[in-house]
Amino acid sequence: MIYAAGLVLPVSSPPIRDGALLVENGGIVAVGRLSEVKRDNPGVEVRYFPRHTITPGAVNVHAHLGFRRGDAPPGGSFSGWVMELVSRLPEKETWTPKAARGSAREALESGTTFLTDSSPFGECLPQLAESGLAGIVFAEFFPFLFDTPEEAVDSIEKKVFALREGLPPRIGVEMSVHAPYTVDPESSRLAATRVRTRGERLSTHLSESPEEVEFVREGTGRGLENVFGVRADWGGMGVSPVRYAESVELLWPGMIAAHLATGVSEEDIEVLAQTGVAAAHCPRSNEYLGCGVSPVPEMLGRGIRVGMGTDGLWSSPSMNLFEETLFATRLHGMSGEMGLKLATLSGARALGIEGETGSLAAGKYADFAVIEAAPGEFGMDPEMEVLEAAAGAGVAATAVGGELVYDRVEGGSAG
Numbered sequence: 001m002i003y004a005a006g007l008v009l010p011v012s013s014p015p016i017r018d019g020a021l022l023v024e025n026g027g028i029v030a031v032g033r034l035s036e037v038k039r040d041n042p043g044v045e046v047r048y049f050p051r052h053t054i055t056p057g058a059v060n061v062h063a064h065l066g067f068r069r070g071d072a073p074p075g076g077s078f079s080g081w082v083m084e085l086v087s088r089l090p091e092k093e094t095w096t097p098k099a100a101r102g103s104a105r106e107a108l109e110s111g112t113t114f115l116t117d118s119s120p121f122g123e124c125l126p127q128l129a130e131s132g133l134a135g136i137v138f139a140e141f142f143p144f145l146f147d148t149p150e151e152a153v154d155s156i157e158k159k160v161f162a163l164r165e166g167l168p169p170r171i172g173v174e175m176s177v178h179a180p181y182t183v184d185p186e187s188s189r190l191a192a193t194r195v196r197t198r199g200e201r202l203s204t205h206l207s208e209s210p211e212e213v214e215f216v217r218e219g220t221g222r223g224l225e226n227v228f229g230v231r232a233d234w235g236g237m238g239v240s241p242v243r244y245a246e247s248v249e250l251l252w253p254g255m256i257a258a259h260l261a262t263g264v265s266e267e268d269i270e271v272l273a274q275t276g277v278a279a280a281h282c283p284r285s286n287e288y289l290g291c292g293v294s295p296v297p298e299m300l301g302r303g304i305r306v307g308m309g310t311d312g313l314w315s316s317p318s319m320n321l322f323e324e325t326l327f328a329t330r331l332h333g334m335s336g337e338m339g340l341k342l343a344t345l346s347g348a349r350a351l352g353i354e355g356e357t358g359s360l361a362a363g364k365y366a367d368f369a370v371i372e373a374a375p376g377e378f379g380m381d382p383e384m385e386v387l388e389a390a391a392g393a394g395v396a397a398t399a400v401g402g403e404l405v406y407d408r409v410e411g412g413s414a415g
């Protein structure tokens with residue numbers, strides 16, 4: 001099959017007018033001008049979107065599928081939001097699966113092809129696995145439910161190994177150390193050590209809010225130190241969350257640290273760079289929850305791998321990663337080219353999967369979005385035009401592994 005469009009933005013190579021992808025067995029075999037790809041592959045069926053742009057699919061490096069739209073806890077204060085969230089957990093079984101299905105569908109219909117979910121004990125795995133997306137579920141665990149760090153980590157490990165049985169292709173399960181105020185230092189260190197030994201990935205929330213910074217430094221956190229009704233007595237270490245995470249060996253290239261929005265100093269950025277950790281940038285969630293602005297330009301300047309994340313619908317208005325990224329480009333004054341790369345290839349690099357997805361190149365999966373945008377030859381910033389269209393419900397089709405899992409073009413919106 002040949003997929004072609006008025007413009008193809010491969011991200012890892014220059015834009016192609018009337019560009020095309022040759023796709024076989026779910027993978028990209030060739031990328032080039034439509035005329036040439038057609039000439040070299042006579043008789044292969046062509047699907048041509050003349051007034052559209054094909055980009056790599058978005059890679060969402062930090063999301064929570066299990067929150068529904070419409071009744072987000074009030075924002076403004078991170079600790080207030082978390083405490084309201086925790087108070088609603090007892091009845092979450094009644095709506096989490098439906099919320100997860102809806103969130104995953106929304107991501108797919110807005111051009112996301114790879115999504116990482118973080119959910120308690122990996123509870124959103126069934127919905128991710130059936131969604132058509134590729135992705136990873138990071139299973140969170142909460143040691144206050146167990147007697148010792150060993151018991152807590154043994155239990156989540158056993159759960160992760162069990163969840164990995166019989167998974168569809170391109171769906172993975174990894175472990176998450178939820179946050180410095182919910183997982184004690186010994187459980188964090190033990191989980192990190194075991195995951196690192198196996199060469200796997202780990203995710204965490206880090207340096208997200210003023211309350212978390214206060215908890216790690218002073219031991220207080222406006223309720224955060226007592227979020228499950230059990231006192232977290234390990235705070236007050238007199239260091240930044242990043243320094244704390246380093247001290248319990250959470251920082252290495254397999255770690256994806258979400259947010260890094262509050263209290264990230266130049267010294268912290270140096271630690272993040274030295275340890276090779278990846279960052280997930282969720283600017284709309286940070287704004288809603290009264291957290292700071294992540295120093296993304298500085299982190300990128302130090303060579304830190306940064307990807308974009310939507311977080312979940314209780315702290316973010318949508319699961320549209322292109323919309324999240326457009327917000328980031330405005331926040332940090334970035335070009336469209338930079339934004340499109342952040343949404344795609346940079347996210348894949350953050351997760352260590354740039355060999356399989358994130359750009360349109362031979363040898364990778366055919367993960368792409370077809371966007372209703374046809375920037376003119378003399379556009380100032382064609383990538384920004386495409387990003388704006390994708391952010392504004394302009395994704396017309398999404399392909400994961402060469403399969404159009406979302407396709408509304410046939411319905412008449414194609415030119």
Ligand SMILES: [Zn+2]
Nearest residue numbers: 064205258311
């Ligand atoms: Zn999160």
